[in-house]
Amino acid sequence: MVKLDQIDWCETPLVLPTRGTPVEEEISRHLGFPLTSLAYLAPVPWVAWSLATKIQPVAHISNRLSDLITLVVSMENSCRHCYGATRSILRLTGYSQKRISELEEDFFHAKLDERNKTVLDFSRKCARADPRPDAGDLDALARVGLSRMEVAEVAYVATNTCYSNRLATILAIPPDAIEDQDKKLLTRLFRPLVAIGFRGVLNRTKKRNIRKYRSELENLEGPPFGNRLVDALRGSPTADVLHSILNDCWHSPHTSKRTKALAFAIIARTLNCSVCTTEANRLLECEGLLREDIDHLQTYLSSDALSGFESRFIHFARDTVNYQVPDIQFVARRFLEGLSKEETIEICGLVALANWVARLSIILEQNEAA
Structure with missing residues (x-):
């Protein structure tokens, strides 16, 4: 895993920020603090709101474990934006520089118990395309005492982080302002008090996220994709979040439903997710593609x-599954040239979301085993 100062990051974002929009202001009020990334995503509300769920609405694993998962996955994906922000959040909520450095060097030798090491190893595998986690990794989590819902939330946090990583990386979003907050003299002088206050802010935001997505669910139809994953998360507030994001993406006007189905189909096939591939191929049929065309597409791209x-x-979508940071930023810039800001943001959100759900599908294996 690469360290923060070793990440090769494009200094010019793919889209310019759109500041002061009602969407940005509404999300900032909801969170209780600003996010630098919001101005880059605000023209497409579902993408902007999806990043608010980085404050993970988990109920079965601790906030601390969720933050550690986010750190390790962001390191694995070499996301300069998310890695730096998560590192600062850990510092602001009371983690020492020494503990963070131990994790960055090698979490297997850090002062963590076997349970947490197993969770972080599984989370890192969720970020990879080959090999991906398998039933053996689920068994390892069960052996260290994780319940079915704890496993589901661990996988959710890891793969949701993969989503945020891809979104920030492809768009080359600059480092978050929270890194500057961590470096301020007053923060260093009053770190214990800052930690208490910031933990309180994050807990309140987490509760707002849970209430928001629970209430939205009452007015939403089921999305045509990902319902098995949503069902597998039932019992966790994360089910409502995933349901809402999938639904909002599907009905957003900036890309066609056929383009969305293509993204889910190609990325699911690249990640060898049979469940998501079957669902996405069904969507392609609904969008006018014949079965023989879909088979040829999946075989020969x-x-x-x-x-x-x-x-x-479809070639761009496939490239987002496994990449090196400078390369994918160059590929995205070349492919998306000439598109509107809204189209660019939605396409980046779309391929990131397709990666998220195809990777999250590992939780279906434990459901089938049960």
Whole structure:
């Protein structure tokens, strides 16, 4: 895993920030603090709101474990934006520099118990494309005492972090202002008091996220994709969050439903997720593709049934599964050139979301085993 100062990060974001929008202001009020990233995402509300869920609404694992998972996955994905922000959050909530450095050097030798080491190892595997976690990794989590819902929330946090990492990386969003807060003299002088106050803010935000998505669910139809994953998370507030994000993405106007189905289909197939591939192929049929066209598309990553944009898009989507940071930022810049800001943001959110759900599908294996 790479350290913060070793990450090669593009200094020019893919889209310019749109500051002072009602969406940005509403999310900042909801969170109780500003996020630098919001101005880069505000033109597409579902993407901007999805990043508010970085304050994970978990109920079965601790906030501290959730933060450690986020740190390790962001390191694995070399996301300069998320890694730096999570590192600062750990410092602001009371983690010492020494403990963080131990995790960065090698969490297997850090002062963690076997349970936490197993969780972090599993989370790091969730960030990888090959090999991905398997039933053996789920068994390892069960052996160290995790319940089914704890495993589901661990996988949710790890794969949601993969989502945030891809979104911030592809768009090359600059470091968050929270890093500056961590460096201030007053923060260093009054760190214990700052830690108490900041933990209180995060706990209140977590409760707001739970209430928000629970109330939204009452007015939403089920999304046409990912319902098995949502059902597997039932019993955790994360189910409502995933349900809402999938629904809002599907109905957002900036990309076609066929483009969305292509993203889910190609990324699921690349990650060898049979459940998500089957669901996405069904969506493609609903969007007018014939079964033989879909089979050819999945086998050869090409089809005469696709438009020129769609043919380029599926290659870009596949490239987001496994990448090096400077390379994917260059590829994205080349592919997305000429698109509107809204289209650019939504496409980046779309491929990140498809990666999220295909990786999260590991929890279906423990449900089938049960």
